[in-house]
Amino acid sequence: MGLHDEVGRRLKALRRARGLSLSELARRSGVGKGTLSELEGGLRNPTLETLYALTTALDSPLSAVLGDPPPGVREGTGGVSGSAVTAVLLERYEDVDAATDVFRVTIAGGATQDSAAHVPRTTESLMVLSGTAVVGLPDAPQTVSPGGHAHWRADAPHRYAAPHGDVHGILFVRYPKADTL
Template identity: 90%
Template sequence: MGLNDEVGRRLKALRARRGLSLSELARRSGVGKGTLSELEGGSRNPTLETLYALTTALGTPLSAVLDDPPADVRGGGGGVSGTAVTAVLLERYEDAQAATDVFRVTIAGGATQDSAAHVPHTTESLMVLSGTAVVGLPEAPQTAGPGAHAHWRADAPHRYAAPHGDAHGILFVRYPR
């Protein structure tokens, strides 16, 4: 089963568990009903922005619709891409307080990606491995280079950019219960 099929199967199951119609999830997420139908059917390639819109509307972490973390991600393959960010799920950790998704990310040089707000009280932290990343709230961007990190609220619109070439890092997305 490919990424599109797996994402579609998981989206459909989450929607059904919450008792939402295709139309209602489309309305809540701002994703077109036709797009959602194609995603659930596995015939459309999901973007990072679309998956975040859907999982936010479902009140669930992004990892709930992604494949399980690969056994070996050193090659950097796979993952899901947005306008500027490619993310490969490395780990999902859950306890009584929160669910945390850990991603290996690449922010494309010269590109900017605006991310919609996630579920309330979600936070993100990025540890930069190489390059320079400008991330966080648009009104208070944070710049981090190799070995540095940034931390911001992700329950508000936020941004990712790499102004001087590709930036690579580890992104932690924490969704409190």
């Protein structure tokens, strides 16, 4: 079973657990009903932007549809890509207050990716391993060099850019639990 099959199966189960029809999830997420149906059926590879739109509409972290990272995960395996960012889930940590997803990310050199807002009170932190990233809120971008880090609200539209070549880093996405909102 490939990544898109597993994501489709998990997405469908999560939608059903929330009591939503395909049409309602499509409306809430802004993802076309046909696209959603193909994703759930494992017939289409999801983009990072599409998965975030769907999981945000389902009040769930991205890892809810990606599942647990495989043992010994390596860069370039099991990742999901957006217009500029490729993310590989490394870890999911959950406590009583929040779930935190840890990703190994690559931001493609010369590219920019605008991400939609996630669920309320979600935050993101990026530690840059190599390259120089420009990340965070569009009206308050943060430039981060190797060894540095940035932290921003992810419940508002935010951006990832690598103006001078590929950026490699570790991204932490912290989602509050619904009952702690």
